[in-house]
Amino acid sequence: MSLVESLARKPAHAYLVIGATAAQFAQKFVQHLFCPTECRTCPQCTKLAHGTHPDFTWVSKSGKRISIDQVRELQQKALYPPVEAPKKIYVIESVEDLSLEAANSLLKILEAPPRYLIFLLLAKSANILPTILSRCQIVKLPTPPRSQIEQLLRERGLSDAEVEALFSLTKGSLADEPLIEAVRQFVPERPKLQQRLAELPENELWDLLTEENLFVRREAILEVLRRLGGYSSAQVLALAAMLSKCDPEVIEFFIQEALYEMASRVKAQGGAQPCAPTAVHFLETAPWKLQRNANVQLLLESLLFTLRP
Ligand SMILES: [Zn+2]
Known part of the structure; x- marks a missing residue:
């Protein structure tokens, strides 16, 4: 049985998922909880694929941090039980980027969560607020070897130069889509940029x-x-x-x-x-x-x- 399967069997109310592949893990976990066979045709699968499932919310930072407003909105919506799935799931990407107020606000809901709620907090390391840490079950994922990450990136159509530029920035953790898009724009411009900086x-x-x-x-x-x-x-x-x-x-x-x-x-x-x-x-x-x-x-x-x- 895979890690995802065993966790989804009797899910805890909050997980801190640490590692470069945390986002992939979260996607698999949600999929497994909503439709374990991954049939791709049922309403659960279709809505997950289109990002329109009412019981699943993915929170990423808007700007530099995850703001207090984002967490407040989440708290409001979390008051309502799931409508289609057995559980309501919130994934919070890069929990390191919660503003302090947002983290404290999240703590309140982690302290006494409704029974239908599951939180997946994603992080690059365990270097986060101890108060949050203590309320989560920790899932530490193994770091995939560089060759495997490179392979994944090449499959997404990145050139060698783009893979290299991405690695220099992420130091091996998996990059998200905006970063991959940014690297595509950056690589052709790099020599010009270097020259401009050298003259500053x-x-x-x-x-x-x-x-x-x-x-x-x-x-x-x-x-x-x-x-x-x-x-x-x-x-x-x-x-x-x-x-x-x-x-x-x-x-x-x-x-x-x-x-x-x-x-x-x-x-x-x-x-x-x-x-x-x-x-x-x-x-x-x-x-x-x-x-x-x-x-x-x-x-x-x-x-x-x-x-x-
Ligand atoms: Zn399905």
Whole structure:
């Protein structure tokens, strides 16, 4: 019996599904609960396929976060029992992106959910509010090997360059449709973008470190890292100070990209670079430090000085 089958037999009221394939898992779970044979012809299957099933709602973030309004709307609708299926199911995509108010609001309904309700909260890691964590049954999915994810993406018609660009951004977790669409538009533009960034003055380049478009932001980070060797110590300190005042999401993305870049440098040079041991140490400890609310500015300073050739 598959994991989905065994869970759908006697479902709990809330699951936290962790892993790159969480969305695929959720789809299978809902399908299995509504029509286990996947007949594709019954009303349940047809409505699921068309996204019109009244008892199934998929909540994704509108903008940067899942807002309090989205959760309030969900709370309202959750008061009514299912109309066609035995259960009413809510999938909340990337639960890490709940705003704090939205998370607290969701907690209320997780504390005393009506019996017909099932929540599937999807997450990339278990790094979420402990109060939410404690109210869910945790399903940790195995990470598919890179080759398997690449295969899936090629089947969706992505070229090698597009797969590579997507990987550099997702670091191996499965990408959603908007991101795949974005990568299709981005890849042909990339050389032009790189050239434009290389010509930007420092202040304009640094402004792009908070850019909404992740592809542009990532290229800006790579350009900053390329320039880092030419920065004075004062400039490095100014950059760390600037970054430390940004949104945690911006800081995390920067650190992740910098560490990824550092890891590929260490790998490319067979670990022979003088700074390699420090870099490897950093790789192992930095994400942990950020979670423990270490002094972010100090962390960034030490990361940038370690990276500066
Ligand atoms: Zn069916």
